[in-house]
Amino acid sequence: MGKGRLEAFSDGVIAIIITIMVLELRAPHGTDWAELAGLLPIFLSYVLSFVYLGIYWNNHHHMLHAVRSVTGVVLWANLHLLFWLSLIPFATAWMDENHFSSKPVALYGVVLLMCAVAYSLLAAALVRHEGEGSTLATAFGRSRKGRLSMLGYAAGIGAAFVAPAVSLALYVLVAAAWFVPDRRVERLVG
Amino acid sequence: MGKGRLEAFSDGVIAIIITIMVLELRAPHGTDWAELAGLLPIFLSYVLSFVYLGIYWNNHHHMLHAVRSVTGVVLWANLHLLFWLSLIPFATAWMDENHFSSKPVALYGVVLLMCAVAYSLLAAALVRHEGEGSTLATAFGRSRKGRLSMLGYAAGIGAAFVAPAVSLALYVLVAAAWFVPDRRVERLVG
Amino acid sequence: MGKGRLEAFSDGVIAIIITIMVLELRAPHGTDWAELAGLLPIFLSYVLSFVYLGIYWNNHHHMLHAVRSVTGVVLWANLHLLFWLSLIPFATAWMDENHFSSKPVALYGVVLLMCAVAYSLLAAALVRHEGEGSTLATAFGRSRKGRLSMLGYAAGIGAAFVAPAVSLALYVLVAAAWFVPDRRVERLVG
Amino acid sequence: MGKGRLEAFSDGVIAIIITIMVLELRAPHGTDWAELAGLLPIFLSYVLSFVYLGIYWNNHHHMLHAVRSVTGVVLWANLHLLFWLSLIPFATAWMDENHFSSKPVALYGVVLLMCAVAYSLLAAALVRHEGEGSTLATAFGRSRKGRLSMLGYAAGIGAAFVAPAVSLALYVLVAAAWFVPDRRVERLVG
Numbered sequence: 078m079g080k081g082r083l084e085a086f087s088d089g090v091i092a093i094i095i096t097i098m099v100l101e102l103r104a105p106h107g108t109d110w111a112e113l114a115g116l117l118p119i120f121l122s123y124v125l126s127f128v129y130l131g132i133y134w135n136n137h138h139h140m141l142h143a144v145r146s147v148t149g150v151v152l153w154a155n156l157h158l159l160f161w162l163s164l165i166p167f168a169t170a171w172m173d174e175n176h177f178s179s180k181p182v183a184l185y186g187v188v189l190l191m192c193a194v195a196y197s198l199l200a201a202a203l204v205r206h207e208g209e210g211s212t213l214a215t216a217f218g219r220s221r222k223g224r225l226s227m228l229g230y231a232a233g234i235g236a237a238f239v240a241p242a243v244s245l246a247l248y249v250l251v252a253a254a255w256f257v258p259d260r261r262v263e264r265l266v267g
Numbered sequence: 268m269g270k271g272r273l274e275a276f277s278d279g280v281i282a283i284i285i286t287i288m289v290l291e292l293r294a295p296h297g298t299d300w301a302e303l304a305g306l307l308p309i310f311l312s313y314v315l316s317f318v319y320l321g322i323y324w325n326n327h328h329h330m331l332h333a334v335r336s337v338t339g340v341v342l343w344a345n346l347h348l349l350f351w352l353s354l355i356p357f358a359t360a361w362m363d364e365n366h367f368s369s370k371p372v373a374l375y376g377v378v379l380l381m382c383a384v385a386y387s388l389l390a391a392a393l394v395r396h397e398g399e400g401s402t403l404a405t406a407f408g409r410s411r412k413g414r415l416s417m418l419g420y421a422a423g424i425g426a427a428f429v430a431p432a433v434s435l436a437l438y439v440l441v442a443a444a445w446f447v448p449d450r451r452v453e454r455l456v457g
Numbered sequence: 458m459g460k461g462r463l464e465a466f467s468d469g470v471i472a473i474i475i476t477i478m479v480l481e482l483r484a485p486h487g488t489d490w491a492e493l494a495g496l497l498p499i500f501l502s503y504v505l506s507f508v509y510l511g512i513y514w515n516n517h518h519h520m521l522h523a524v525r526s527v528t529g530v531v532l533w534a535n536l537h538l539l540f541w542l543s544l545i546p547f548a549t550a551w552m553d554e555n556h557f558s559s560k561p562v563a564l565y566g567v568v569l570l571m572c573a574v575a576y577s578l579l580a581a582a583l584v585r586h587e588g589e590g591s592t593l594a595t596a597f598g599r600s601r602k603g604r605l606s607m608l609g610y611a612a613g614i615g616a617a618f619v620a621p622a623v624s625l626a627l628y629v630l631v632a633a634a635w636f637v638p639d640r641r642v643e644r645l646v647g
Numbered sequence: 648m649g650k651g652r653l654e655a656f657s658d659g660v661i662a663i664i665i666t667i668m669v670l671e672l673r674a675p676h677g678t679d680w681a682e683l684a685g686l687l688p689i690f691l692s693y694v695l696s697f698v699y700l701g702i703y704w705n706n707h708h709h710m711l712h713a714v715r716s717v718t719g720v721v722l723w724a725n726l727h728l729l730f731w732l733s734l735i736p737f738a739t740a741w742m743d744e745n746h747f748s749s750k751p752v753a754l755y756g757v758v759l760l761m762c763a764v765a766y767s768l769l770a771a772a773l774v775r776h777e778g779e780g781s782t783l784a785t786a787f788g789r790s791r792k793g794r795l796s797m798l799g800y801a802a803g804i805g806a807a808f809v810a811p812a813v814s815l816a817l818y819v820l821v822a823a824a825w826f827v828p829d830r831r832v833e834r835l836v837g
Contacts, residue, residue: 084652096667104740107745108751269522272464287479343515353475536705551675
């Protein structure tokens, strides 16, 4: 089974999720800079969620690039990932509405954690299909970053009940960890 | 006539339908777990509809994979299917708003039934175009599951006026029937 | 310049327009059939607009199938068509909100007319690019149906101020004219 | 790394952004022409933003056409461009809601400026990847128009605090500058 439609469908869903979030950024009724500044937290959480979805799209792109074909199990593992990604706008909105209080910040971490779990399940399904000696399997030997990310999210969920700011810092840190080395690896390879 | 754009357009529409539903999951204003728990029925109906749309996308993917070209009749049969699929978010929302009372649950079944009818019309149009001896026609000799599903939806519609919980159980059962064996077949084949 | 991205972009925009309209179908708060029946006019106008967008997608598909490459003028002629198509949900909603009174029904006709004009401009840009003797030019010698459609819309706009029901009948008639013969032509050709 | 998915994802995101804006055009409750006329400013700003997104899509299309492959840096430069483009509907809405008063008109210019900056960063990333002697690098020797556009936006931002109408005239002028010569170049080349 070809992988073209899986990629196209995933592109479509991620494109919609990433754009839906901007609908939360409702234009304020007044024209003061103060009103715009009031949107800053919402804007920053939009940036964070945008970056996370960008990371997932990039990684999805790289991972499927190394794959030749897909199976029914892979199709469902992919839909499972898209399901959790689709909850990011909801978790972002709840966090925004409540000024980053404990429970919404914890829930945001739960959704990020589930996305990471779903992504590693997709990777596992692909590795099983492609075989242990495949390029894909080799590339995913370095999935230590994946496990550390999950640890980061879990720590963030716990921290949310004490200091939500720490959780947010952890979420930003994990995003940075995916964003930065990606470029370093590329430079080494390219 | 090539099938590429039909696939791309269907991917786009299904991707949008599947993601639009998540807009119904509005972030609660408070931060209690109780408020989040109040969203559970909406969340579960989102999961069910997501799975149904996933099933249709998967089956659409498999069916068109076995097809070489399409006709004008196929284009319209496909649009007809997309039309009924596009009503799933509406039916889901009505069911949510009214706490799964009889009529909305029955309507949800009607929409699922019409999707199944539209899908079998699309299959019939493709079989007529590809010829009785084609791979497609052989693969659709086993459409007994399709007919049983329609029976399940019809029973669900009837049951909704007596016990909506039974209808929901039936809808879940039919979804499971499509979800599970898909993997079994795959394992046999792969 | 290749035509692949023009097709993909158009597919995306039309898929979104066609699905956005269903958001107008808001779930009623009660559970009476009467409340659902109250949505019937909105539902029927959704069906009509869905069919129109389906017709445009089908025709766009056929027309670009006969084309080998595109120019910058074609890109803009295509965006111009997408612009007018994007106003169909707005015109549909205004018509719905005002129970098909004169002015909204006239505006709906204006939007349909502008879509038809934009489509014929796109066709003209393609014919100029492909050359008079091309398959495309031959296929568009039979654009009499296009001119008759514009006449139908114009008549519908005028009739709206006297009897909006007549306008709606005209809009349905034109849609039917595109829907039905398409299949006849196909059968002759196929 | 292939460029197919980058194009497909960008097409998806731009298609959604361009169509989301039309949701701001809410159907008025009355049926007077006056009420429709009251929407004219919103409609015109929709046209302007639609044209801008069309220009970006066209230029994106041309630029990536001249490219053979992409890198991780290019993927992020592209996401960065999509991020700023995704803010156009928000900036448009704020401008609409406040009848084109100073600050919203200035913000609209800021978003346009950031889109232009992001686009030139993407171009730079591509040129670095393709090499100075490549077709792409040659084609982007004529990016004087890009620098003049940024100047136009900056002037518009400043002018917004004195006379917002001047800013709007500047934004329209820059759009026209991209729209018109595109056709002239094409005619010379074609």
